[in-house]
Amino acid sequence: MTKKLELIVDRIKCDGRGxxxxxxxxxxxxxxxxxxxxxxxxxxxxxxxxxxxxxxxxPVLAITLRRAAVQRPTTK
Amino acid sequence: MSxxxxxxxxxxxxxxxRLAAHVRRLGPLPKGGHGLIDLLGHTGLTGxxxxxxxVGLKWKAVAAASHGGAVVIVNGAEGEPHxxxxxxxxxxxxxxxxxxxxxxxxxxxxxxxxISVGEDHHAALRSMTEAINERSDHERRLIRIVAAPARYVAxxxxxxxxxxxxxxxxxxxxxxxxHERGVGGAATLVQNVETLAHVALIARTGTATETVLVTVAxxxxxxxxxxxxxxxxxxxxxxxxxxPSEAARAVMLGGYFGRWIEAAEAWSLPIDPHGLRExxxxxxxxxxxxxxxxxxxxxxxxxxxxxxxxxxxxQCGPCFFGLRALADACTRIAERGTDPGDLQRLQRxxxxxxxxxxxxxxxxxxxxxxxxLKTFGDDFAHHPAHLRRSA
Numbered sequence: 001m002t003k004k005l006e007l008i009v010d011r012i013k014c015d016g017r018g019x020x021x022x023x024x025x026x027x028x029x030x031x032x033x034x035x036x037x038x039x040x041x042x043x044x045x046x047x048x049x050x051x052x053x054x055x056x057x058x059p060v061l062a063i064t065l066r067r068a069a070v071q072r073p074t075t076k
Numbered sequence: 077m078s079x080x081x082x083x084x085x086x087x088x089x090x091x092x093x094r095l096a097a098h099v100r101r102l103g104p105l106p107k108g109g110h111g112l113i114d115l116l117g118h119t120g121l122t123g124x125x126x127x128x129x130x131v132g133l134k135w136k137a138v139a140a141a142s143h144g145g146a147v148v149i150v151n152g153a154e155g156e157p158h159x160x161x162x163x164x165x166x167x168x169x170x171x172x173x174x175x176x177x178x179x180x181x182x183x184x185x186x187x188x189x190x191i192s193v194g195e196d197h198h199a200a201l202r203s204m205t206e207a208i209n210e211r212s213d214h215e216r217r218l219i220r221i222v223a224a225p226a227r228y229v230a231x232x233x234x235x236x237x238x239x240x241x242x243x244x245x246x247x248x249x250x251x252x253x254x255h256e257r258g259v260g261g262a263a264t265l266v267q268n269v270e271t272l273a274h275v276a277l278i279a280r281t282g283t284a285t286e287t288v289l290v291t292v293a294x295x296x297x298x299x300x301x302x303x304x305x306x307x308x309x310x311x312x313x314x315x316x317x318x319x320p321s322e323a324a325r326a327v328m329l330g331g332y333f334g335r336w337i338e339a340a341e342a343w344s345l346p347i348d349p350h351g352l353r354e355x356x357x358x359x360x361x362x363x364x365x366x367x368x369x370x371x372x373x374x375x376x377x378x379x380x381x382x383x384x385x386x387x388x389x390x391q392c393g394p395c396f397f398g399l400r401a402l403a404d405a406c407t408r409i410a411e412r413g414t415d416p417g418d419l420q421r422l423q424r425x426x427x428x429x430x431x432x433x434x435x436x437x438x439x440x441x442x443x444x445x446x447x448x449l450k451t452f453g454d455d456f457a458h459h460p461a462h463l464r465r466s467a
Contacts, residue, residue, distance in 0.1 A: 011392035011395075012248070014392070014393060031428040032397075032425060035393040035432070037428070
């Protein structure tokens with residue numbers, strides 16, 4: 001069984017450079033001020049390479065991969 | 077006999093109750109421990125700083141995460157502009173707060189107690205300092221005071237931890253939350269001063285306290301701090317504050333992270349954290365602000381949004397830029413009149429800001445704005461240009 005990973009942005013470190021959204025537009029878009037909005041939830045296998053690149057290429061090391069949280073019923 | 081109240085005893089306005097009088101009135105400090113943590117869970121006591129988190133659960137979480145050397149932070153920063161109840165309590169009943177802090181320290185086997193007091197709350201700082209000097213040597217070694225900058229976000233729990241650790245009251249990225257990793261990496265309890273005062277009474281009586289402190293502000297004859305019984309209708313608290321000083325339009329309940337309610341609907345609401353939660357409202361920090369009918373709600377909301385935008389700690393882009401954009405759009409509507417484009421932008425930007433800060437500052441501001449847009453929908457939809465020459 002593969003372990004599921006998800007992308008997490010450290011909001012304080014993030015400077016809105018926007019590289020992540022260029023590398024992985026399938027999961028990351030930019031808000032009105034250029035800061036990333038990440039689609040929540042575990043990443044599908046075929047996007048893992050790009051996700052790792054988005055993590056490695058962030059100039060301020062604000063984006064990381066972590067084990068996906070246990071699926072909870074959403075409150076929204 | 078009815079349950080004891082926080083402000084029983086001498087008139088709070090004459091200043092701090094001294095230790096000897098406090099012990100004479102209430103008896104010595106009982107012992108803390110696991111029994112007290114369970115008791116707090118049974119009483120259903122919730123935090124009185126704003127978030128309303130169940131106290132028993134929080135203490136349990138700190139106890140579970142602690143490997144010895146936990147820290148207790150007593151939060152008296154009170155950065156909420158209209159709230160006065162925390163400094164009122166610090167100034168009049170400092171030993172009740174210290175009792176609650178010592179009970180927390182004993183129950184969690186904490187090695188440090190830090191009291192964070194707003195730097196401009198001079199009387200509260202003096203009262204707490206004098207009260208600490210009256211306590212035992214053991215307690216004095218444990219307790220110290222830090223002055224919190226007079227900023228809105230300084231009361232955030234991660235910001236108080238950052239203040240104690242590094243002298244900077246800016247929020248930090250969570251997780252991990254302070255109850256797991258707080259001061260110096262130790263499990264840390266951050267608890268509001270009023271909450272700890274309730275703990276001091278609960279530990280003595282073994283039963284739930286039945287009151288809450290509120291600050292009645294705005295268009296009332298005698299604004300100030302009141303201790304009311306849980307479940308008191310909001311209108312009755314306003315009457316205790318002298319009643320409205322003029323026709324009221326709406327009530328802001330819970331401070332700047334709270335909700336707006338039309339006055340006619342507000343008076344019958346019960347002042348009770350659980351009862352309000354069931355109605356989708358929150359007592360927050362206990363501010364009850366009365367907006368008079370002659371005042372324009374749009375201009376009032378725009379002013380508060382500008383304040384909240386300024387009070388962003390400027391760390392997270394969506395909060396810093398987003399709140400400013402929202403405040404600007406509100407101000408444009410207030411000054412130049414309603415523009416449907418601005419109303420749409422308020423909705424779009426609210427969605428983009430919500431949930432996107434390290435702390436809850438952007439979320440609180442957006443929820444406050446959304447509540448204003450709902451309650452004052454017609455005012456926002458038909459606001460005149462205020463800079464127009466009057467006829």
